[in-house]
Amino acid sequence: MVLVYAESPKGQFKKSALEAVTYGKMVADAMGTSCTALVIGNAENAGQLGKYGASKVVQANGAFENFDSQVFATVIANAAKEMGAGVVIVNHSSSGKSLLGRLAVKLDAGSVSGVNSLPTVDGGFKVKKNVFSGKAIAEFEIKTAVKVLSLMGNSFPPAESGADVAVESMDANAPAAKITVKAVQTVDGTVPLPEAELVVSAGRGMKGPENWGIIDELANVVGATTACSRPVADIGWRPHHEHVGQTGVAIRPNLYFAIGISGAIQHLAGVNSSKVIVVINKDPEAPFFKAADYGVCADLFDVVPKLTEAFKKFNAAQ
Numbered sequence: 001m002v003l004v005y006a007e008s009p010k011g012q013f014k015k016s017a018l019e020a021v022t023y024g025k026m027v028a029d030a031m032g033t034s035c036t037a038l039v040i041g042n043a044e045n046a047g048q049l050g051k052y053g054a055s056k057v058v059q060a061n062g063a064f065e066n067f068d069s070q071v072f073a074t075v076i077a078n079a080a081k082e083m084g085a086g087v088v089i090v091n092h093s094s095s096g097k098s099l100l101g102r103l104a105v106k107l108d109a110g111s112v113s114g115v116n117s118l119p120t121v122d123g124g125f126k127v128k129k130n131v132f133s134g135k136a137i138a139e140f141e142i143k144t145a146v147k148v149l150s151l152m153g154n155s156f157p158p159a160e161s162g163a164d165v166a167v168e169s170m171d172a173n174a175p176a177a178k179i180t181v182k183a184v185q186t187v188d189g190t191v192p193l194p195e196a197e198l199v200v201s202a203g204r205g206m207k208g209p210e211n212w213g214i215i216d217e218l219a220n221v222v223g224a225t226t227a228c229s230r231p232v233a234d235i236g237w238r239p240h241h242e243h244v245g246q247t248g249v250a251i252r253p254n255l256y257f258a259i260g261i262s263g264a265i266q267h268l269a270g271v272n273s274s275k276v277i278v279v280i281n282k283d284p285e286a287p288f289f290k291a292a293d294y295g296v297c298a299d300l301f302d303v304v305p306k307l308t309e310a311f312k313k314f315n316a317a318q
């Protein structure tokens with residue numbers, strides 16, 4: 001059986017949770033088994049996970065106000081043991097990353113982080129992931145009875161394959177927390193970068209933080225999340241959580257606008273899995289053009305407002 005932990009921060013399932021369940025169902029099909037979704041704590045309409053392929057949804061009840069990786073890992077591992085799960089899947093989110101290693105230890109399991117392909121199961125359980133900043137693909141064989149995977153965001157879109165199912169409750173058997181979460185500050189209103197399908201990103205070519213209005217406006221008009229290059233975050237023009245690249249957030253949106261960013265290898269490392277890349281840069285020799293699907297060689301202060309106007313007209317005509 002394949003067990004998927006479906007994250008439900010603030011009682012809501014994000015797209016990534018639906019992706020994980022969709023992927024879990026596909027893994028289960030490949031293995032000739034079923035997929036169960038595990039929800040921890042409060043979650044609105046957990047039965048909807050059935051639509052995405054879970055034949056069973058189990059909700060571990062208890063007071064889980066804030067995510068605590070030690071407590072959650074114990075709950076997931078206990079559930080996996082009780083249900084006899086052969087594969088456990090979490091998202092490759094910040095929560096999932098902190099669960100993966102703990103789950104592997106608790107379940108005596110081999111684990112692979114950030115997988116982006118379906119496993120092959122004939123002649124060994126093998127999965128693939130990108131390595132060396134997306135420049136190569138590695139294949140791993142997991143040899144243990146239980147396997148733990150974290151799924152890279154935007155690798156498998158949520159796909160409906162069934163109908164809502166009844167939600168079963170289970171006793172979470174949660175251990176006492178060893179830490180207390182004192183405060184959580186979240187950035188509301190935008191899709192987090194690892195989940196964003198559209199990203200508008202800008203770099204040092206913007207000349208200063210006072211010029212970011214045109215980036216925010218373009219992002220608003222297309223419904224994108226904003227990002228930036230590292231130096232821009234380092235000098236305080238933008239918040240650090242927007243920094244993408246080797247040392248920042250790794251993303252794989254459907255569309256990535258790189259505006260006034262040179263395309264240094266360390267930046268590309270975090271964005272080159274984007275499905276379509278549009279580069280706006282006034283230097284024809286900018287390395288980013290080599291990675292671009294579409295390139296505009298022009299002054300960004302001229303092009304970006306025109307692009308925004310064109311999107312506004314397009315939206316109005318819809």
Ligand SMILES: Cc1cc2nc3c(=O)[nH]c(=O)nc-3n(C[C@H](O)[C@H](O)[C@H](O)COP(=O)(O)OP(=O)(O)OC[C@H]3O[C@@H](n4cnc5c(N)ncnc54)[C@H](O)[C@@H]3O)c2cc1C
Pocket residue numbers: 202203204205206228229230231232243244245246247248259260261262263264265266267270280281282283286298299300301
């Ligand atoms: C260990 C290490 C890790 C790193 N990790 C990261 C990382 O994770 N992410 C990251 O981004 N960087 C990272 N860097 C830094 C990276 O090497 C580059 O220095 C950085 O990406 C450059 O940022 P930039 O493109 O915004 O700025 P610049 O290199 O200064 O490029 C600005 C670009 O804007 C263009 N431009 C200027 N004016 C205009 C205009 N008016 N119209 C159009 N285009 C214009 C220029 O032609 C230029 O190409 C790392 C470096 C190291 C050593």
